[in-house]
Structures are given as structure tokens and as C-alpha cells.
Amino acid sequence: MSVRRTLSIARRTFRELRNDKRTLALMFVAPVIAMFVFGIAFSGDVRDVRVVVVNDDKGFRDPGTNITVSISKDIISNLKDDILTLEYVEDVEDGIHRVENGEAYGVIIFPKHFTRDLYKRIRNPSFLKNAIIKVKLDKSNVNVANAIIKNVSDAVIETMRKAGSESPIILDTDNPIYGENAEFMDFFVPGIMSYVVFFLTALLTLITFVGERTSGNLERLLSTPLKEAEIVFGYAIAFSIIGTLQTIILLAIGITVFNIMIVGNIILAFVVIALLAIVSLSLGILLSSLAKREAQAIQFLPFIVLPTFLLAGIFWPLEAIPSWIRPASYLIPPTYSVNACRSVMLRGWGLEKIWTDIAALVGFASVFLIAAIWSLKRKA
Amino acid sequence: MESLPYAIETVNLTKRYGIFTALSRLNLRVEKSVVYGLLGPNGAGKTTLIKLLLGLLKPTEGDAYVLGERMPDKDILSEVGYMPQDTALYLNLTVRQNIELYGEIFGLSKKRITERTEELLGFINLEKWKDELVSNLSGGMKHRVSLACSMVHSPQLLLLDEPTVGIDPELRASFWDYFGLIKEKGVTILLTTHYMDEAARCDKVGLLRQGNLIAEGTPEEIIRISNTKSLEEAFLIFAKRNART
Numbered sequence: 372m373s374v375r376r377t378l379s380i381a382r383r384t385f386r387e388l389r390n391d392k393r394t395l396a397l398m399f400v401a402p403v404i405a406m407f408v409f410g411i412a413f414s415g416d417v418r419d420v421r422v423v424v425v426n427d428d429k430g431f432r433d434p435g436t437n438i439t440v441s442i443s444k445d446i447i448s449n450l451k452d453d454i455l456t457l458e459y460v461e462d463v464e465d466g467i468h469r470v471e472n473g474e475a476y477g478v479i480i481f482p483k484h485f486t487r488d489l490y491k492r493i494r495n496p497s498f499l500k501n502a503i504i505k506v507k508l509d510k511s512n513v514n515v516a517n518a519i520i521k522n523v524s525d526a527v528i529e530t531m532r533k534a535g536s537e538s539p540i541i542l543d544t545d546n547p548i549y550g551e552n553a554e555f556m557d558f559f560v561p562g563i564m565s566y567v568v569f570f571l572t573a574l575l576t577l578i579t580f581v582g583e584r585t586s587g588n589l590e591r592l593l594s595t596p597l598k599e600a601e602i603v604f605g606y607a608i609a610f611s612i613i614g615t616l617q618t619i620i621l622l623a624i625g626i627t628v629f630n631i632m633i634v635g636n637i638i639l640a641f642v643v644i645a646l647l648a649i650v651s652l653s654l655g656i657l658l659s660s661l662a663k664r665e666a667q668a669i670q671f672l673p674f675i676v677l678p679t680f681l682l683a684g685i686f687w688p689l690e691a692i693p694s695w696i697r698p699a700s701y702l703i704p705p706t707y708s709v710n711a712c713r714s715v716m717l718r719g720w721g722l723e724k725i726w727t728d729i730a731a732l733v734g735f736a737s738v739f740l741i742a743a744i745w746s747l748k749r750k751a
Numbered sequence: 752m753e754s755l756p757y758a759i760e761t762v763n764l765t766k767r768y769g770i771f772t773a774l775s776r777l778n779l780r781v782e783k784s785v786v787y788g789l790l791g792p793n794g795a796g797k798t799t800l801i802k803l804l805l806g807l808l809k810p811t812e813g814d815a816y817v818l819g820e821r822m823p824d825k826d827i828l829s830e831v832g833y834m835p836q837d838t839a840l841y842l843n844l845t846v847r848q849n850i851e852l853y854g855e856i857f858g859l860s861k862k863r864i865t866e867r868t869e870e871l872l873g874f875i876n877l878e879k880w881k882d883e884l885v886s887n888l889s890g891g892m893k894h895r896v897s898l899a900c901s902m903v904h905s906p907q908l909l910l911l912d913e914p915t916v917g918i919d920p921e922l923r924a925s926f927w928d929y930f931g932l933i934k935e936k937g938v939t940i941l942l943t944t945h946y947m948d949e950a951a952r953c954d955k956v957g958l959l960r961q962g963n964l965i966a967e968g969t970p971e972e973i974i975r976i977s978n979t980k981s982l983e984e985a986f987l988i989f990a991k992r993n994a995r996t
Contacts, residue, residue: 373858375855375858376855376856376858379852379855379856382855383841383844383848383852386844386848387841387843387844390843390844390845390884391843394843586837586839586840586842587835587836587837587838587839588839588840588841590802590807590835590839591833591835591839591900592856593805593807594805594806594807594828594831594833594835595828595829595833595853595856595857596825596826596828596829596856596857596858597856598825
């Protein structure tokens with residue numbers, strides 16, 4: 372194999388990109404747009420949820436202090452107003468009607484003797500009646516319903532803590548082992564890095580290679596001393612550099628705009644993404660051998676996009692995927708790059724702990740590269 | 752294998768695609784330093800033959816030898832220049848970048864690439880367009896660039912598949928002058944053409960029809976044997992005879 376000939380193919384890819392502003396934009400502007408769109412849309416927090424409050428609680432006059440208190444009002448004041456947009460109505464039926472009409476996602480109902488029952492229960496454990504907050508929800512949107520439940524629950528705990536009546540059991544989740552102060556974006560950026568590089572590299576290689584075949588350029592290249600492996604490795608060099616540049620852009624936005632955390636050695640993440648780019652371009656070359664025209668090549672895209680999008684653990688953990696389909700996740704190369712990048716960036720893991728992911732990617736890259744070279748060698 | 756006196760030799764070379772026979776037991780010998788013209792209608796097997804010679808297709812039967820080497824042989828391709836029928840250029844590279852790319856692939860030094868690129872830009876008369884993207888060129892201009900790409904490494908053997916299609920008569924004439932010049936320097940040229948006036952300028956022509964070589968000789972011999980006045984008439988006579996057999 373000649374290094375010089377291999378490099379001539381890599382250089383040609385860069386020259387073509389430099390002259391083709393539209394493709395250049397696709398390679399470097401698309402990741403930026405994807406990062407902003409996903410980053411903003413998938414911030415992970417539910418906000419501005421309309422909720423109706425029916426507060427029938429009359430409060431409770433403490434015989435000792437002769438002061439009337441209302442715990443329901445304290446709880447309401449502890450609800451986060453950036454998450455829940457509250458509207459007050461007098462009648463429970465009216466509140467439920469609003470949910471039924473889609474005007475709100477839930478009704479929070481404080482019964483007439485809420486504070487009184489709470490006080491009695493706290494002061495006299497033999498008092499059997501619980502203070503109940505009824506939350507009637509539209510559970511058609513599980514995320515929104517869960518956000519309401521969590522917010523009300525947090526507000527109750529906060530109110531009780533302020534009132535000096537903490538639960539005898541405290542769940543202490545401070546000082547996590549990994550990911551202190553981690554937010555959804557920190558979880559998400561390593562995933563989107565893999566997704567963007569995998570998708571764009573496969574797309575560009577697939578279309579470029581179908582073009583190489585249909586234009587006669589591939590035959591012309593193969594009528595020179597250039598070997599099939601040199602063509603594939605030339606592309607591999609070019610696209611692993613492009614993938615690394617895309618990752619730099621994505622990380623720059625992640626750090627400056629979304630303030631993501633990186634606790635590990637970022638060079639390792641670059642290595643992982645470069646490997647993924649090689650896997651992806653080999654897949655693109657392989658698929659190109661099945662397409663006669665660019666339009667046919669486009670038909671393969673759903674087979675690249677959907678499994679990666681749904682099963683690689685980019686948007687939700689693999690544990691959230693039904694166990695019977697989870698083995699399929701391990702047949703998708705980005706699964707390993709997402710896991711490796713997340714482990715490096717959020718857990719600070721080194722090569723000694725992510726080697727299995729790297730080994731899997733090297734395995735995929737080797738098999739796909741050999742298959743891609745074979746697909747070019749195949750002769751009629 | 753010991754070097755043969757032939758630039759090209761095929762022995763019972765056959766290529767079938769399913770039930771269709773593109774080339775049938777072809778025995779062809781092209782001596783060195785000649786311009787050999789392959790004539791024939793579309794589908795006669797001209798392009799198939801060239802692709803077999805380059806090792807781009809696998810023969811069903813028989814063998815092909817190029818510059819003494821049995822094909823496929825990657826190493827010998829460094830001495831072969833190929834211009835395909837499709838222009839086969841990178842549209843997002845400039846004229847100069849396309850020529851330079853093939854210089855790099857053929858392992859020329861940077862200095863040599865620059866020299867050859869300048870020489871060839873002059874030959875194809877595209878100096879003014881050297882920094883233009885190929886996508887902005889006319890069909891004829893693209894053909895000229897394609898020819899330059901096939902010659903950048905000064906090959907011993909040129910395989911040109913319809914090299915003068917879409918090129919104006921004046922430039923065609925200069926191409927033929929150039930072919931004559933490099934032939935004198937020892938280069939062998941095998942080209943396919945539909946133009947009978949071009950065929951008449953070849954040292955030797957072969958008439959291909961339905962995968963069979965139906966006649967071969969110098970243009971004068973072909974005309975004399977067929978008892979006609981032109982190559983075109985001769986071709987028609989041989990085609991009729993072949994159809995009857």
C-alpha cells in the first residue's frame with residue numbers, strides 16, 4: 372500500500388470540499404444547527420405547565436398561639452412558578468372541566484380541613500386521618516404529569532422542612548459518585564456528537580461514492596495503480612479529520628453556550644469520534660455498492676438514522692429501551708461511542724475503563740473497512 | 752512473463768453477461784508504437800475490451816496481456832493511461848486540480864506534476880480555464896481535461912474510449928498530430944472511434960461487431976480486401992458478411 376497515493380485521495384476530498392461550499396456548509400453548519408435545535412428543544416425540563424389550584428383549606432387556628440395558619444398556602448408558594456403556571460378556581464368540578472377541555476394538565480385540590488388534619492396528625496400520632504392533597508392529572512403526557520407530581524412533592528417536602536417537621540427518613544443524594552451538578556445537556560452532548568458525526572459521514576460518503584460509481588470516476592481511479600484499500604483509507608483519513616473538526620465545533624458550542632461539563636480527557640473523546648467516523652464511512656461505501664443512483668442511496672438513510680436515533684442511547688439510556696430489543700442496540704456502533712464519550716466527559720474515565728467500547732468500535736471499523744474494500748474489489 | 756513484442760495481446764478473450772456475449776474468443780495483437788483504431792457500432796464490445804485490458808472486468812474465458820503482463824496486474828497500470836467514454840472528472844475540482852490529482856496517484860514528483868500540467872494545459876488549449884471548476888466547462892472542454900488526465904504520467908500505452916467526441920475539428924486535428932508525435936516516441940495508442948476519417952489515420956484498424964473481430968488490417972488493406980472505396984463502405988460489407996455467417 373502506498374501512503375502517497377492514499378494521501379492523494381484524502382487531499383482530493385478536502386480540495387473538493389473547499390470548492391463545494393454547499394457540502395462544506397452541510398458538514399460544518401448542520402452540526403451547529405443540530406446542537407442548538409436539540410440543545411434548546413431537549414433541555415430536559417418541562418416548563419410553563421398550566422395547572423389549576425382549588426384551595427378549599429380554611430386553615431387552622433393554633434390554640435396555643437391563637438394564630439391561624441394555612442399550610443396549603445405555604446405549599447402553593449413553594450411550587451416553582453417557572454415550571455407550573457397556576458390558575459385558581461373555586462370549584463373542583465370547574466377545575467376538572469378545564470383539564471377535560473385541554474386548558475390545563477392537572478388540578479391540585481386542597482380539602483377544607485387540610486391544615487387542621489395535618490396539625491392533628493403531627494401532634495397526635497394516634498389521630499388516624501391523613502392530610503391529603505388530591506392531584507387530578509391528564510396523564511396523556513407522562514412527562515408533564517411526572518413534572519407536576521415531582522413539583523408538588525418537592526413543595527410539600529420544602530414546606531415541611533421549613534415548618535420544622537422533617538420526615539424521620541432523609542434520602543441523602545448529595546455528593547454523587549459521578550456527574551455532580553450534571554444536567555440533561557451534559558448527558559445529551561456526548562450523544563449528539565456521535566449522532567451528528569455518524570449520520571453526516573455516512574450520508575456524505577454514501578452520496579459521494581454513488582457519484583464516484585455513476586460518474587465513472589471510481590473505474591478511472593481503479594484503472595491506475597491505486598488500490599481499493601488506498602481509496603478506502605484515503606477516505607478514512609479525510610473523514611476522521613472532518614469528524615474530529617465537527618466534534619470540536621460541537622464541544623465549543625456545548626462549553627460556551629450550554630455550559631456542559633467535561634471532567635475527563637477530551638482527547639479520548641476525539642479518538643472515539645474519529646473511530647466512529649471510520650465505521651460510518653465504511654458503512655457508506657458498503658451501502659453505495661447497493662445503489663445505482665443518488666436517489667436510491669437516499670432510500671438507505673432511514674436505516675441509518677432511525678436505529679441510531681432510537682436505540683443508541685442518545686436521548687434516553689439503554690435501560691429505558693425494552694429488554695427484548697436491547698440486544699439490537701449493541702449491534703449499532705454509535706451505542707459504543709455514546710457510552711464511551713459519556714464516560715469520559717461525565718465520569719472522567721480513562722482508556723482503562725472505556726477500552727471495551729473502543730474495542731467494539733475498532734471491531735466494527737475493521738469489519739466494515741474490509742467489507743468496503745471487498746465491495747470495491749468485486750468485479751462483474 | 753517475458754516481455755512480448757506486443758503492447759496488447761488477447762488470447763480467446765471472452766466476456767459474457769448472462770446469456771449476452773459482449774466479447775467472443777477475441778484474439779488481438781497490437782504492436783508497440785502504433786495507433787490502433789477499434790471501429791464498431793454501439794454494443795460491439797469496444798468498451799468491454801478496454802475494461803478487460805485494464806482489469807476492471809473479469810474475463811469469462813481467455814486472457815489479456817498488457818505490455819507483456821497478464822491482467823489483472825496493478826503494477827503495469829502505472830504505464831497505462833485510460834480515458835473513459837464518460838468524462839469521469841471531479842466536477843468540484845478545477846481543471847488543474849484534476850490533472851494534478853492523477854499526477855499524484857501515478858506517483859510523479861511535485862516538480863514533474865507542475866511541468867506536465869502546464870504542458871498538457873497547453874496541449875488541450877485550456878490554460879485560461881485552468882483554475883475554473885470542471886462543473887463550469889462545456890462537454891468538449893471536459894473531454895479535453897479527461898484526455899490530459901490520462902496522459903499526465905506519460906504512459907507507454909494509451910487506451911482512449913472515443914477521445915474526440917464533442918471536440919471541434921481544429922482541436923481534433925491537433926489531437927491527431929499529438930498522437931502521431933507520441934507514437935514516434937514509442938507510445939502505443941488503442942482508441943475507439945465512430946469517425947471514419949479518424950480511423951483512416953490509424954496505423955491499423957479492427958472492426959468489431961457483436962463481440963467478434965470481423966476484420967483487421969491497415970485502413971488501405973481493409974478497403975482493398977473489401978473492394979470498396981472507403982472504410983465506411985468496407986465496414987458495411989464486412990458487417991453484412993458477418994451477419995450471414
